[in-house]
Amino acid sequence: MRKITLLKQARERLFQAGIEDAAFEANLLLCWACGCTRMELLQRDIIPDGSVEKFQMAIQRRSAREPVAFIIGEQGFWTLDLHVSPETLIPRGDSETLLEALLHHRPDRQAVRSVLDLGTGTGCLLLAALTEYPQAWGLGVDVAPGAAALARRNARRNGLSERTAFVAGDWATAIRGQFDVVLSNPPYIEHADMAHLMPDVVEYEPHRALDGGDDGLVAYRILCRSLPHLLSETGCAVLELGVGQEKAVTALAEAAGLKVLECRKDLGGVGRALVLAFS
Structure with a gap:
C-alpha cells in the first residue's frame, strides 16, 4: 500500500478520535510498525502488507485513546x-x-x-x-x-x-x-x-x-x-x-x-x- 494513502487515512481517523497531533502520531506509529527511523520512512513509497496490518491495528488502538507508549511498549525518559x-x-x-x-x-x-x-x-x-x-x-x-x-x-x-x-x-x-x-x-x-x-x-x-x-x-x-x-x-x-x-x-x-x-x-x-x- 502506498505510504501517502495509508498516512492520510490514519491522520483522518486519529483526528476524528480527538487526537490533537494526529499527523505526528500517525508518522510515529508507522515508523514503529515498519521498524524504521523517520528518515528511512521518508525514503519509502510502498509499505509492505505485514507492516500495514501492524500499523492499522496500532491506529485502531490509538483511536480508542490507548496511549502511544502502551502501543509501542516503551517511552524515553531523561x-x-x-x-x-x-x-x-x-x-x-x-x-x-x-x-x-x-x-x-x-x-x-x-x-x-x-x-x-x-x-x-x-x-x-x-x-x-x-x-x-x-x-x-x-x-x-x-x-x-x-x-x-x-x-x-x-x-x-x-x-x-x-x-x-x-x-x-x-x-x-x-x-x-x-x-x-x-x-x-x-x-x-x-x-x-x-x-x-x-x-x-x-x-x-x-x-x-x-x-x-x-x-x-x-x-x-x-x-x-x-x-x-x-x-x-x-x-x-x-x-x-x-x-x-x-x-x-x-x-x-x-x-x-x-x-x-x-x-x-x-x-x-x-x-x-x-x-x-x-x-
Whole structure:
C-alpha cells in the first residue's frame, strides 16, 4: 500500500478520535510498525502488507485513546529508554524536573551513595538518578508487584541491575534505613478530579498511581511522616507536586521538621519539584 494513502487515512481517523497531533502520531506509529527511523520512512513509497496490518491495528488502538507508549511498549525518559505497561504510569517530561532539582542541590556526583524511590513505577526516577551518580546504589519500592517487576526489567535494559533492588510493599512499613536521596512521584490527583482526566489517562493508566484521595494529599502525609526516618543527616528528598499543591505540601513537610530548599518549576511554569532536607 502506498505510504501517502495509508498516512492520510490514519491522520483522518486519529483526528476524528480527538487526537490533537494526529499527523505526528500517525508518522510515529508507522515508523514503529515498519521498524524504521523517520528518515528511512521518508525514503519509502510502498509499505509492505505485514507492516500495514501492524500499523492499522496500532491506529485502531490509538483511536480508542490507548496511549502511544502502551502501543509501542516503551517511552524515553531523561537519557533512558524504558519498557512501559499498564501496571505503571507512563514517564512524563514534567518528572524530569525532579532530576534537575536534585542535580542542582547535590552537584557532587561522587557524594551520593544511596537513593530511595518511593512509588517507583517504571523505575524512571531511580534509574535516571543512578546514571548521574555513579557511586550510588538504589532501592525502588512500589505497592504493585507488577510495577516492581517492570522496574527490575528496566534496570536490566539500562545496565543498572547490579546497582539496584526493587521490592513490592507499602511505603510506611516496607523500608528501614537511611538514604542520601529520597525521590517520589506519588499519586496526587484529587479523587473528584479523576473523572475529568483525559481518556488516555483515566481509562488506561493505573488509578492507584493517580488518585491522591479527597484532597490529593494522602500520599504526602505518609511521605512527610516517613522522611525524617529515611533521610541521612545530610540527605535530601525531592517530591513531585500537582498543580497548586506547593503550599499544602510545604506545610506538611515543615510540620514534620523538614525544610524546603526549593520548589522548582517545570517547563509549563508549574511548581513541580519540592526539595526537602533537615532544618
